[in-house]
Amino acid sequence: MTKKLTILGSTGSIGTQTLDVVANEPDRYEIEGLAAGNNTALLIEQANRFRPRCVCLSTKALADEAAPYLPAGTKVLYGEEGLVQIAADNDSDTVLTAIVGSRGLEATLAAIEAGKHIGLANKETLVTAGHLVMKRASEKGVAILPVDSEHSAIFQCLNGESRSAVKAITLTASGGSFRDRTRAELHGVTVEQALSHPNWSMGAKITIDSATMANKGLEVIEARWLFGLDYDDIHVLVHPESIIHSYVEFVDHSIIAQLGLPDMRVPIQYALTYPERRPSPSESLNLAKLGALHFREMDPDRYPCLRMAYESGRIGRSATTVFNAANEVAVARFLEGAITFLDIERVIADVLERHSVTDVPDVAAIMEIDAWARSEAAAV
Numbered sequence: 001m002t003k004k005l006t007i008l009g010s011t012g013s014i015g016t017q018t019l020d021v022v023a024n025e026p027d028r029y030e031i032e033g034l035a036a037g038n039n040t041a042l043l044i045e046q047a048n049r050f051r052p053r054c055v056c057l058s059t060k061a062l063a064d065e066a067a068p069y070l071p072a073g074t075k076v077l078y079g080e081e082g083l084v085q086i087a088a089d090n091d092s093d094t095v096l097t098a099i100v101g102s103r104g105l106e107a108t109l110a111a112i113e114a115g116k117h118i119g120l121a122n123k124e125t126l127v128t129a130g131h132l133v134m135k136r137a138s139e140k141g142v143a144i145l146p147v148d149s150e151h152s153a154i155f156q157c158l159n160g161e162s163r164s165a166v167k168a169i170t171l172t173a174s175g176g177s178f179r180d181r182t183r184a185e186l187h188g189v190t191v192e193q194a195l196s197h198p199n200w201s202m203g204a205k206i207t208i209d210s211a212t213m214a215n216k217g218l219e220v221i222e223a224r225w226l227f228g229l230d231y232d233d234i235h236v237l238v239h240p241e242s243i244i245h246s247y248v249e250f251v252d253h254s255i256i257a258q259l260g261l262p263d264m265r266v267p268i269q270y271a272l273t274y275p276e277r278r279p280s281p282s283e284s285l286n287l288a289k290l291g292a293l294h295f296r297e298m299d300p301d302r303y304p305c306l307r308m309a310y311e312s313g314r315i316g317r318s319a320t321t322v323f324n325a326a327n328e329v330a331v332a333r334f335l336e337g338a339i340t341f342l343d344i345e346r347v348i349a350d351v352l353e354r355h356s357v358t359d360v361p362d363v364a365a366i367m368e369i370d371a372w373a374r375s376e377a378a379a380v
Contacts, residue, residue, distance in 0.1 A: 002030050004032050005018075005095075006035070006090060006092040006116075007096045008099050009035065009037075009122075010036050012100065013264070014121045015036075018096055018268050019050065022050065031051065031052045033052050033053065033056070034055050035055070035057075035086050036057055038058055038059075044066055044069045044070060047071060052074065055077070056077040060078045060079070063076045083103075087107035087108070088111050094117045095107075095116045096118075098121040102324060104125050105133075108120075108133065109133065109363065113140065115141075117142055119147050121268075123222040126222045127222060130225030144226065146271065147264075147267055149266075150245055151246075152271065153247070153258035157256040157258055158227070161256075168229075168234070170246060171219055171237075173237065173239065174238075175240055176197065177193060178194070179240060187342065191337065194208055195208070197211075199241070205328070205331055205335075212345060213305050214309065216303075216306055217305055217310065217323070220306075220309055221312070237297070239294070241294065243290065244257045245257075245260065259285060265280060318360050318365075321360060321369045321370055322351060323348060323352060325374050327344070329374050329377035347377050348377075
């Protein structure tokens with residue numbers, strides 16, 4: 001049966017790799033919608049190849065610019081309203097949310113309200129509003145299928161297992177661009193150095209987050225919502241090769257791990273085809289050729305962003321929204337050259353310290369806290 005798919009963030013790293021998966025078995029997929037930010041040229045190219053019924057760009061000017069070059073009959077939307085519309089108002093079975101940052105929240109909730117299954121590659125959605133998203137998905141009978149390699153690994157390890165038999169889960173971390181540097185050696189590192197990830201090909205924001213370990217912190221919070229575990233039962237281990245993507249320990253001390261070469265097309269495809277497995281365009285893992293795997297204990301003093309993520313998660317309520325928003329702004333400032341790499345963690349810590357934790361019962365409350373945190377993070 002053909003799967004109808006909408007991709008939010010189609011021109012980003014996850015979006016383009018999702019379309020690689022689609023192109024590998026084109027008869028199995030029908031693209032209903034493609035939403036991008038500002039990369040008009042690539043969206044036009046994607047639209048002419050995959051023939052979506054609808055596309056969305058970030059502004060009206062970009063939408064008007066793209067319109068003459070799109071296939072006849074393709075509807076063009078723009079802005080936040082357009083993003084919500086393309087997520088909900090079509091015949092998609094699944095909406096893959098791969099927009100970077102908290103922008104994906106309202107569109108994801110709209111897709112859930114429309115009864116669409118979610119392929120979740122936007123971890124900020126659960127970090128800022130996990131209590132709302134998971135509750136509504138359960139009420140609507142909608143599946144939240146993880147796309148991140150770590151959460152996909154846990155999801156796969158739990159297949160057929162009782163959740164009551166789970167003792168703990170461990171998310172593995174590559175260690176990022178600076179995994180072999182001491183904190184003293186992080187002074188003066190450049191944006192170019194931070195963007196040089198040793199294992200994965202990812203967008204700029206997530207690559208910086210990998211270097212600070214904020215990304216792993218966001219994944220810990222996301223895992224809490226996806227798998228219903230306490231933070232004390234969610235561990236992080238540095239694994240430089242990124243071959244074991246994560247693992248589960250059960251109450252009998254058995255461990256089940258998911259392994260594979262670092263290729264995001266594998267977890268993307270699994271989310272799209274679940275519960276079926278299909279041939280993949282990725283390469284096979286040869287453990288004999290690899291020879292050895294290495295592991296290191298996670299050091300929270302070396303990676304304060306991970307420590308702050310755990311602290312925010314345990315506090316809950318508005319704390320995780322503030323952590324996420326402050327991190328997004330701090331990373332953007334670093335990429336612009338306005339602050340240093342080590343200033344990222346300083347900005348997050350300062351904003352968290354200034355924040356008075358409060359309840360966030362709805363999206364409006366979350367957006368208000370998010371805006372406050374961004375304003376503070378831009379000024380400290």
